Amino acid sequence: MFRSFISWRYLFARRTNLIGMVGILVAVAALILILSIMTGFLAESRKVVRGALSDVLIQPAWFAEAPPAEPLLDATVRDARVRGCTAELVWGGVITQRGRSSVRGFSSPTSANPFVVQLIGVDVQSVERFIHPVVRATLGNFGGTLPRRRLADAFTATDFLQALAGTAQGPCAAPVKSPLFPFVPPRAHTGRGLPKPAIVVGDQLFDRLNMRVGETLQVATVVQDPETGDAQVNNQNYVVAGSFRSGENEMDRTRIYLARSDLSDLLGGTRQFTQVLLRLKDYDEYSAPLVADLRLSLAERGLIRGGEWGLSEVRTWEEFNQNLLGAIENERVLMAIMLSLVLVVAGFTIFAILSMMVTEKRRDIGILRALGATPRGILDLFLLIAFWDALLGTIMGAVVGTWAALRIDPIERALSDAFGVQIFNRDVYMFDHIPAIVEPSSVALIVIGAFCCALLFAAVPAWRAARLDPLTALRYE
Amino acid sequence: MSSTITSAHGSDTAGEALRGGAPTPATDPVLRAHQVRRSFSMGSRSLEILHGIDLTLHAGELVALVGASGAGKSTLLHILGVLDRPDDGKLEVGGRDVWSLSTNERARLRNLEIGFVFQFYHLLPELNAVENTLLPAMIELSWLEYQRAKKKLRARAVDMLVHFGLADRLEHRPGELSGGERQRVAMARALLQNPKILLADEPTGNLDSSTGETVLELLFEEQRRRQLAMILVTHDSRLADRCGRVLMMEDGIVQADSAHPVPD
Numbered sequence: 015m016f017r018s019f020i021s022w023r024y025l026f027a028r029r030t031n032l033i034g035m036v037g038i039l040v041a042v043a044a045l046i047l048i049l050s051i052m053t054g055f056l057a058e059s060r061k062v063v064r065g066a067l068s069d070v071l072i073q074p075a076w077f078a079e080a081p082p083a084e085p086l087l088d089a090t091v092r093d094a095r096v097r098g099c100t101a102e103l104v105w106g107g108v109i110t111q112r113g114r115s116s117v118r119g120f121s122s123p124t125s126a127n128p129f130v131v132q133l134i135g136v137d138v139q140s141v142e143r144f145i146h147p148v149v150r151a152t153l154g155n156f157g158g159t160l161p162r163r164r165l166a167d168a169f170t171a172t173d174f175l176q177a178l179a180g181t182a183q184g185p186c187a188a189p190v191k192s193p194l195f196p197f198v199p200p201r202a203h204t205g206r207g208l209p210k211p212a213i214v215v216g217d218q219l220f221d222r223l224n225m226r227v228g229e230t231l232q233v234a235t236v237v238q239d240p241e242t243g244d245a246q247v248n249n250q251n252y253v254v255a256g257s258f259r260s261g262e263n264e265m266d267r268t269r270i271y272l273a274r275s276d277l278s279d280l281l282g283g284t285r286q287f288t289q290v291l292l293r294l295k296d297y298d299e300y301s302a303p304l305v306a307d308l309r310l311s312l313a314e315r316g317l318i319r320g321g322e323w324g325l326s327e328v329r330t331w332e333e334f335n336q337n338l339l340g341a342i343e344n345e346r347v348l349m350a351i352m353l354s355l356v357l358v359v360a361g362f363t364i365f366a367i368l369s370m371m372v373t374e375k376r377r378d379i380g381i382l383r384a385l386g387a388t389p390r391g392i393l394d395l396f397l398l399i400a401f402w403d404a405l406l407g408t409i410m411g412a413v414v415g416t417w418a419a420l421r422i423d424p425i426e427r428a429l430s431d432a433f434g435v436q437i438f439n440r441d442v443y444m445f446d447h448i449p450a451i452v453e454p455s456s457v458a459l460i461v462i463g464a465f466c467c468a469l470l471f472a473a474v475p476a477w478r479a480a481r482l483d484p485l486t487a488l489r490y491e
Numbered sequence: 492m493s494s495t496i497t498s499a500h501g502s503d504t505a506g507e508a509l510r511g512g513a514p515t516p517a518t519d520p521v522l523r524a525h526q527v528r529r530s531f532s533m534g535s536r537s538l539e540i541l542h543g544i545d546l547t548l549h550a551g552e553l554v555a556l557v558g559a560s561g562a563g564k565s566t567l568l569h570i571l572g573v574l575d576r577p578d579d580g581k582l583e584v585g586g587r588d589v590w591s592l593s594t595n596e597r598a599r600l601r602n603l604e605i606g607f608v609f610q611f612y613h614l615l616p617e618l619n620a621v622e623n624t625l626l627p628a629m630i631e632l633s634w635l636e637y638q639r640a641k642k643k644l645r646a647r648a649v650d651m652l653v654h655f656g657l658a659d660r661l662e663h664r665p666g667e668l669s670g671g672e673r674q675r676v677a678m679a680r681a682l683l684q685n686p687k688i689l690l691a692d693e694p695t696g697n698l699d700s701s702t703g704e705t706v707l708e709l710l711f712e713e714q715r716r717r718q719l720a721m722i723l724v725t726h727d728s729r730l731a732d733r734c735g736r737v738l739m740m741e742d743g744i745v746q747a748d749s750a751h752p753v754p755d
């Protein structure tokens with residue numbers, strides 16, 4: 015009984031225990047925080063990589079005659095495993111003029127930023143593609159409207175819809191009228207002459223060029239003349255219909271979305287689409303067999319080149335990003351090693367505190383032994399002290415760490431304000447917020463790990479205390 | 492007030508009759524040392540401090556152990572109290588060979604059969620007087636057993652402390668007590684488990700004479716009443732005279748034992 019009684023008494027009588035507890039607290043809290051942020055980063059990176067690519071990506075090798083996307087879409091949507099699919103035309107471009115004056119960044123030769131943009135042509139209206147032919151026929155007969163969910167399914171394959179939904183929260187947002195039909199030009203600017211095609215601009219680009227909804231933007235690009243094979247510059251005026259916000263800096267800074275047919279016009283009809291994006295009903299189950307099936311069946315129909323080419327023409331998003339995902343995985347292993355070192359540090363804190371305590375309490379150990387405590391009893395006593403330290407330390411650490419991870423953004427902002435230094439530079443990272451995901455399982459693992467580590471390290475001084483000769487201990491002044 | 496403190500061994504009347512007298516020959520010895528030797532290694536050479544001590548102790552015996560400083564009195568007392576292991580020889584407590592027992596059994600023996608009173612009190616600084624007194628019981632019992640016996644044990648500890656004149660010092664920690672008060676707490680602790688043997692190593696060595704006198708009176712009274720076999724290490728010859736038996740140590744052996752006068 016003296017073990018629990020005296021360990022408890024020592025725990026509060028001795029300040030050093032507080033240091034031990036705080037040591038464990040800090041280690042556990044820091045671990046949880048770091049792990050949550052890293053998990054958040056990994057998850058977010060995966061999401062970004064995946065989001066831009068959908069589940070499965072079909073990128074047919076070059077065909078000289080610029081085939082339409084429809085046969086390919088028809089072929090893929092027929093597969094029962096596909097939830098939705100859509101065609102995209104991706105091309106590079108440069109913003110050359112804004113309104114009537116040329117863009118300032120472009121006119122100055124010293125400026126390093128010529129506003130190179132990525133033009134993404136997406137299908138918003140081609141909804142009927144994604145409906146089974148039988149259903150389409152039935153709907154047509156009854157003059158029915160197309161179900162919204164179906165539309166959203168196909169549209170989300172590009173993640174553009176999600177980005178548009180995010181616009182509402184953006185600091186410099188200029189939401190489009192309807193996320194489902196984002197390229198409806200603002201009424202004020204459809205006036206003189208032919209209606210200009212509309213574009214939706216990433217909100218950082220929108221903000222940087224100080225754009226307004228409804229103004230005109232000239233975009234130029236380079237294409238190959240199909241007859242002569244020479245490079246030629248095409249340009250076109252667009253009206254800004256709104257902005258979108260994905261939260262990923264690169265995307266929000268360089269992307270411009272527009273209707274695929276409009277982009278195809280800019281390219282002079284030399285390309286109709288560059289890729290087809292697929293969303294599957296169950297990625298984990300269907301992805302591998304579907305990719306294999308598509309490689310065969312699409313090549314048979316001449317929709318992709320097939321053969322050697324087929325392997326790189328139809329890919330899952332993971333295959334497409336093998337290197338990046340490999341690096342992320344590698345980072346995770348590295349992190350696990352680094353993080354376990356923090357646990358060792360927590361263990362050392364307990365080791366140091368308990369060693370001090372054993373030395374300090376030598377006389378008490380002698381007294382207890384003289385009064386009939388066994389070496390085992392002394393061992394238990396000191397292990398118990400470490401146990402309380404570890405228990406209180408890890409529990410408080412878990413609470414503090416979890417709280418900090420959940421409130422990391424406001425905490426970071428408060429710290430940045432307080433010290434006048436930007437701790438998380440949102441321009442440098444892919445994200446405009448600090449992503450943090452608290453996984454209960456990893457919190458539990460950290461708590462258990464810290465706990466075991468502390469007890470393991472405590473065993474050494476506790477063992478020393480138990481081995482102490484009672485007489486030597488009694489003589490100690 | 493003292494009536495509440497019951498002794499497991501002997502009664503008041505027997506104690507009174509035995510004051511200063513010889514033990515009843517019929518009883519078995521509670522403690523027996525046979526040819527106990529102890530040496531300490533000082534660097535390369537080893538120095539023998541005890542050169543074969545023989546000693547038999549019966550219940551109710553009050554023995555003074557005297558001798559010059561460095562004679563080995565404390566060393567002997569530690570060995571008799573099973574705190575130190577002799578290099579050679581045998582020690583029996585209650586007829587059992589102590590060093591052939593297991594570590595746990597030896598610890599239990601220290602806990603139940605032997606009480607210690609040290610010169611420097613040796614109380615735990617973080618515990619108050621009552622808690623210090625209860626320490627041997629806490630060590631003996633498991634958590635559950637202790638919870639069950641707590642009330643009775645606490646009452647016993649408090650009674651003892653009150654009997655020793657510490658009624659309004661119960662919740663004080665050693666740091667808040669005077670030397671004499673600390674020694675009385677240590678005595679209460681030594682007596683809590685009703686031991687058969689009480690070993691006191693200069694219990695008044697750190698106290699002024701009048702405080703020491705009160706402490707000793709209490710100690711003698713308890714010894715008598717409980718029929719304890721007690722060894723009292725002292726430098727004070729007047730004090731030794733009050734004990735029934737005097738052992739004189741010199742150069743690591745018992746030179747004179749008043750119970751067994753050395754024949755010429």
Ligand SMILES: Nc1ncnc2c1ncn2[C@@H]1O[C@H](COP(=O)(O)OP(=O)(O)OP(=O)(O)O)[C@@H](O)[C@H]1O
Pocket residue numbers: 531532540558559560561562563564565566567
């Ligand atoms: N652990 C030890 N290591 C080395 N020498 C020791 C040890 N313990 C005791 N001694 C030596 O043994 C001798 C006897 O010591 P002890 O403490 O028994 O004397 P004592 O008779 O109690 O003296 P005092 O009356 O001063 O208390 C001393 O010379 C001491 O130096």
Ligand SMILES: [Mg+2]
Pocket residue numbers: 564565566692
């Ligand atoms: Mg001594």
